[in-house]
Amino acid sequence: MQTMKQGAxxxxxxxxxxxIAHQATFSVGGTVTTHPGTFxxxxxxPAGQTTHGDHAFIACQIPVDxxxxxxxxxxxxxxxxxxxQTTADGREGFxxxxxxxxxxxxxxxxxxxxxxGQSTLAPTQPLVAKDQAWYxxxxxxxxxxxxxxxxxxxxxxxxxxxxxxxVPNTGPFDVDVAASGxxxxxxxxxxxxxxxxxxxxxxxxxxVLKQPEIRAVISYEPGSNFIFPRGExxxxxxxxxxxxxxxxxxxxxxxxxxxIPIIMYYGDYIPEQPSPNRGVDLWRVRLDMARLWxxxxxxxxxxxxxxxxxxxxxxxxxxxxxxxLNNVEIADLMSxxxxxxxxxx
Amino acid sequence: MQTMKQGAxxxxxxxxxxxIAHQATFSVGGTVTTHPGTFxxxxxxPAGQTTHGDHAFIACQIPVDxxxxxxxxxxxxxxxxxxxQTTADGREGFxxxxxxxxxxxxxxxxxxxxxxGQSTLAPTQPLVAKDQAWYxxxxxxxxxxxxxxxxxxxxxxxxxxxxxxxVPNTGPFDVDVAASGxxxxxxxxxxxxxxxxxxxxxxxxxxVLKQPEIRAVISYEPGSNFIFPRGExxxxxxxxxxxxxxxxxxxxxxxxxxxIPIIMYYGDYIPEQPSPNRGVDLWRVRLDMARLWxxxxxxxxxxxxxxxxxxxxxxxxxxxxxxxLNNVEIADLMSxxxxxxxxxx
Numbered sequence: 121m122q123t124m125k126q127g128a129x130x131x132x133x134x135x136x137x138x139x140i141a142h143q144a145t146f147s148v149g150g151t152v153t154t155h156p157g158t159f160x161x162x163x164x165x166p167a168g169q170t171t172h173g174d175h176a177f178i179a180c181q182i183p184v185d186x187x188x189x190x191x192x193x194x195x196x197x198x199x200x201x202x203x204x205q206t207t208a209d210g211r212e213g214f215x216x217x218x219x220x221x222x223x224x225x226x227x228x229x230x231x232x233x234x235x236x237g238q239s240t241l242a243p244t245q246p247l248v249a250k251d252q253a254w255y256x257x258x259x260x261x262x263x264x265x266x267x268x269x270x271x272x273x274x275x276x277x278x279x280x281x282x283x284x285x286x287v288p289n290t291g292p293f294d295v296d297v298a299a300s301g302x303x304x305x306x307x308x309x310x311x312x313x314x315x316x317x318x319x320x321x322x323x324x325x326x327x328v329l330k331q332p333e334i335r336a337v338i339s340y341e342p343g344s345n346f347i348f349p350r351g352e353x354x355x356x357x358x359x360x361x362x363x364x365x366x367x368x369x370x371x372x373x374x375x376x377x378x379x380i381p382i383i384m385y386y387g388d389y390i391p392e393q394p395s396p397n398r399g400v401d402l403w404r405v406r407l408d409m410a411r412l413w414x415x416x417x418x419x420x421x422x423x424x425x426x427x428x429x430x431x432x433x434x435x436x437x438x439x440x441x442x443x444x445l446n447n448v449e450i451a452d453l454m455s456x457x458x459x460x461x462x463x464x465x
Numbered sequence: 466m467q468t469m470k471q472g473a474x475x476x477x478x479x480x481x482x483x484x485i486a487h488q489a490t491f492s493v494g495g496t497v498t499t500h501p502g503t504f505x506x507x508x509x510x511p512a513g514q515t516t517h518g519d520h521a522f523i524a525c526q527i528p529v530d531x532x533x534x535x536x537x538x539x540x541x542x543x544x545x546x547x548x549x550q551t552t553a554d555g556r557e558g559f560x561x562x563x564x565x566x567x568x569x570x571x572x573x574x575x576x577x578x579x580x581x582g583q584s585t586l587a588p589t590q591p592l593v594a595k596d597q598a599w600y601x602x603x604x605x606x607x608x609x610x611x612x613x614x615x616x617x618x619x620x621x622x623x624x625x626x627x628x629x630x631x632v633p634n635t636g637p638f639d640v641d642v643a644a645s646g647x648x649x650x651x652x653x654x655x656x657x658x659x660x661x662x663x664x665x666x667x668x669x670x671x672x673v674l675k676q677p678e679i680r681a682v683i684s685y686e687p688g689s690n691f692i693f694p695r696g697e698x699x700x701x702x703x704x705x706x707x708x709x710x711x712x713x714x715x716x717x718x719x720x721x722x723x724x725i726p727i728i729m730y731y732g733d734y735i736p737e738q739p740s741p742n743r744g745v746d747l748w749r750v751r752l753d754m755a756r757l758w759x760x761x762x763x764x765x766x767x768x769x770x771x772x773x774x775x776x777x778x779x780x781x782x783x784x785x786x787x788x789x790l791n792n793v794e795i796a797d798l799m800s801x802x803x804x805x806x807x808x809x810x
Contacts, residue, residue: 137484139483140484159608163597164598169598172629180476205490224476251514253509283517285492287583288583360507397507
């Protein structure tokens with residue numbers, strides 16, 4: 121089925137013009153591997169040839185009169201920098217919203233994903249149809265229904281765009297390789313703030329342990345790699361979406377989490393009690409572990425906050441609060457956090 | 466080997482600020498495939514699940530007071546939209562250069578590449594080390610030497626960035642699927658100009674036959690899929706980089722090439738006589754076939770020009786003239802062509 125989209129007028133009615141001082145793309149980090157043998161000029165044989173891979177790909181925009189600390193945005197599983205761009209229903213995403221608010225914005229494609237596709241290892245994930253599984257796991261509803269009040273457009277074209285945001289891993293997912301790419305960005309740009317999502321949340325925790333230039337973390341629904349001091353990790357948490365395992369490091373390393381402000385946001389439709397619904401139940405244990413992790417960091421003098429959005433009266437959010445219909449309200453929360461912590465000077 | 470880049474101050478000294486009216490990303494075209502069976506809610510099994518794939522991914526920026534016809538940029542083999550962004554040595558690429566010249570700019574990632582990575586078919590290309598083969602085929606020099614006067618930075622960091630521009634195919638390369646993605650963009654945005662590179666040149670010729678909204682083509686070193694009227698295709702052209710084959714279509718369809726202005730640019734170091742050097746010899750036959758193709762279109766009343774840059778005194782260009790050290794001069798040529806054909810109103 122070929123989809124030809126005539127659709128709405130394009131481009132949409134002009135928005136407020138946006139003035140930027142600089143925009144650029146570049147790679148950071150990564151490795152170089154060499155195939156055994158010797159390269160012979162004119163040859164197509166891999167012998168002696170190199171592969172530059174496992175870097176992160178960065179797209180940055182810097183506004184005029186930028187605030188001091190840039191924002192670096194890291195996507196989750198199956199996604200790339202586009203996560204933060206135009207929403208599936210065509211509104212501005214966090215990239216442009218925060219650029220307008222005078223933040224320098226760096227979008228990261230983690231190693232082996234999207235624009236950072238050149239991997240030094242062959243991909244291992246088979247191609248599997250899973251749009252409907254994502255739909256449920258990303259909490260729009262139970263396919264093909266929508267949760268009551270869900271903050272996602274009912275336009276079928278928006279859902280089509282949404283499914284097309286996905287990209288495959290072009291090499292094995294490796295939290296250390298991904299975190300090294302994120303850390304390398306901060307080597308280049310200096311102090312800044314990491315904004316992460318889902319699987320990227322866990323990559324971000326690993327990056328914080330590598331990179332003191334990460335001065336704060338804002339994480340939307342972090343979903344993996346919660347790192348506890350050795351001996352303090354909670355037992356694996358079973359859910360109908362699988363078991364969630366914590367990770368342990370030496371307490372001296374764990375201390376790094378206590379040095380920066382961290383906030384995590386979780387959306388709606390996450391049950392309090394175990395549910396047979398895989399797509400929501402897996403978030404129940406993630407929210408539970410996020411709370412335990414916040415307590416573990418705060419016991420040692422840290423500054424970690426967990427915000428379950430419905431508990432502050434913000435309802436209908438999916439796994440992607442920053443691109444949901446109320447994403448300006450979600451951005452306002454983030455701006456308020458940055459102001460409260462004096463991170464927006 | 467982990468590369469940590471401290472390098473030059475970042476961001477670089479402020480450039481002239483850039484004011485844009487709108488920026489957005491979205492997908493166009495593509496297909497939906499369905500795995501046999503019936504989807505059961507909460508299931509991870511592929512049965513009955515869909516895959517939205519084979520679309521093109523678009524990143525657009527529209528300047529204030531934009532010229533009427535937008536520019537849509539299509540990359541070549543192994544590349545994605547980044548081809549047109551920041552150069553490997555950190556200068557502005559055609560994306561920003563032409564945005565500053567008040568052109569609306571659409572960067573295309575063709576289906577199964579980069580940000581359009583979700584394919585409905587599994588990838589078929591094995592992971593093979595080939596940096597050095599690309600280096601020679603892209604005509605920087607014969608590894609590890611550089612051609613005398615080559616318009617590519619001698620900074621090792623630039624070469625590192627250059628190699629990291631590559632991304633794999635995430636599904637089989639299919640000229641028709643790629644051209645359908647390009648055509649779908651023009652369904653959305655209406656009349657515009659296609660700017661293509663290398664393998665994308667051939668995708669572009671196929672797109673022209675599908676899409677009358679493509680009002681002109683500017684192609685840098687088109688390298689495949691030269692389409693002749695049935696019975697007029699030249700014999701396969703042997704080179705030390707393989708044989709180049711022309712493609713044939715019915716003359717009525719071929720006529721479409723006569724309706725729009727087309728210009729092709731080729732760079733330096735392309736031999737006039739057969740050479741044992743694979744990396745340059747394969748371009749010899751492509752330039753030869755481009756000339757034959759221009760004659761074939763022009764015989765029927767078309768307007769096709771081939772510019773071999775050294776013949777107009779511009780030397781040192783690699784396979785990527787638009788990102789070479791003299792890319793502003795190359796952009797000026799393109800602007801002059803657009804003005805001459807009244808395409809820049």
